[in-house]
Amino acid sequence: DSGVTQTPKHLITATGQRVTLRCSPRSGDLSVYWYQQSLDQGLQFLIQYYNGEERAKGNILERFSAQQFPDLHSELNLSSLELGDSALYFCASSLRQGANTGELFFGEGSRLTVL
């Protein structure tokens, strides 16, 4: 158990809809990362937050947005969903105060299916 919690585990929705994925980081971790894993593809970095502020942006579509709240949990919002958005979305956390090992701890992912 990595200590990172993601909900929901599975989500089925229709094209054009909007969904929110939630992530609770490991206790004490200040940074949250979102990754997308499509079929037969690697882990694509989407966005990173550190202590509530956006720190890095990757290949995140304009239809997607994220935020990190004061209690450090994070939400990834996906809107105007398309078939191609079907994927596993992983959240990871890292960076405890004063302790940077470089390791990211991943949740078990949220599997999104767009029909």
Add this chain to the structure above:
Amino acid sequence: QQQVKQSPQSLIVQKGGIPIINCAYENTAFDYFPWYQQFPGKGPALLIAIRPDVSEKKEGRFTISFNKSAKQFSLHIMDSQPGDSATYFCAASIMSGYNKLIFGAGTRLAVHP
């Protein structure tokens, strides 16, 4: 320059064999090179990692070889077991850059009994 290239895409070995997975990078600012292991239905988990000041690191049956001048690193699994069957990802990051990991495309390893 942010890419990490990984090969092969898939690998099949017999139990006891030594699968080798290779990765290459371009950004010389990368200073942390981990390998993650992912089982079906699970999130990736850190297997072993290396910093560029050493050329090899071994943890149990897993070894990373690192060639800084060639900008390449590889994972060797000694005496592979069926339980090692998983997808393996190499990655790279700049530790002072808030640890954003850039992953390779992954290698699906199957170890047959």
